[in-house]
Amino acid sequence: MPRHYATTMMVAGAALAGAVVGCSGQPAPTGGSANACFQFAASAIERHVTVTAVPPACEGLSQIEVNTSVGRALRAAAAGVRGRVGQRELIARDSPYVAALIRSVPASSPPAVTARPSRPPSRAALSLAALAAWLITVGLGLSMMARWITRTRRHGTPHRGRGPVLNFTHLGLALTGLLTWIGYLVTGVTGLAWAACGLLLAGASLGMALVFLSPAGAAAETRPGDGPPPAARPPVPVIAAHITAACVTILLATLAAIG
Secondary structure (H helix, E strand, O other): OHHHHHHHHHHHHHHHHHHHHHHOOOOOOOOOOHHHHHHHHHHHHHHOOOOOOOOHHHOOOOHHHHHHHHHHHHHHHOOOOOOHHHHHHHHHHHHHHHOOOOOOOOOOOOOOOOOOOOOOOOHHHHHHHHHHHHHHHHHHHHHHHHHHHHHHHHHOOOOOOHHHHHHHHHHHHHHHHHHHHHHHHHHOOHHHHHHHHHHHHHHHHHHHHHHHOOHHHHHHOOOOOOOOOOOOOOOHHHHHHHHHHHHHHHHHHHHHHHO
16 A cells, blocks of 8 residues: 555656646757747746846857847737837836846947058159259359359459369259259159269269368469459358258259159
8 A cells, every 4th residue: 555655646746747847838949049049038038037147048149139139039028018108118027037138239449540651752742852952052052153253353363273163063063963853854764863963963072172172272373473362262151051952952862863
């Protein structure tokens, strides 16, 4: 009798457990997918079970996909209620059950504005700057040449010695180089640019020779009875400005020729 009673209790317990499992509803779907996450959220809302952690059905999904699945579940739970007001109230009532799954998605930050790298001056800009510096250099040289010629004629001194030859050669090279540079600007031929740079360097070399040529030496080359020696050198600021402009011209012309 006790054995028969024990067997009956075991069968009844198994039947009761099966009934409990059957009444508990379908098991939560597994696998990280949007459909599985939706089914899990719908099941939790239907059974009024508060979700406290991310289930396996929602793992691997982005927060936007999880929010979309939960939103579908909330709308599906409120689909049978008429009127938008009733649906909103039902959604507000059921939201706490799946609140742990819903999170705010940060807005995508705007792309960082990167500063554009500064570009070097173009070849045309360097060429025009070299032309401007060249004109300034020639203008200063012409002013010094006119001053020298005027004072020489005033004293009645003939143009003898190496000083006048260097002066006119220096001026001729500078003007020839300037015309060649203008031809380069008009035609765009790089060979003319390098030819102008060569003439510029040659003229600058003669200019430096004129700077270091002593006026006493030039005066000694004049013959006796030719009159007083020619005038002294131009003012130092004018010479310094001429040399500075020439150096700037050489630099800009070389950079423009290199391109």
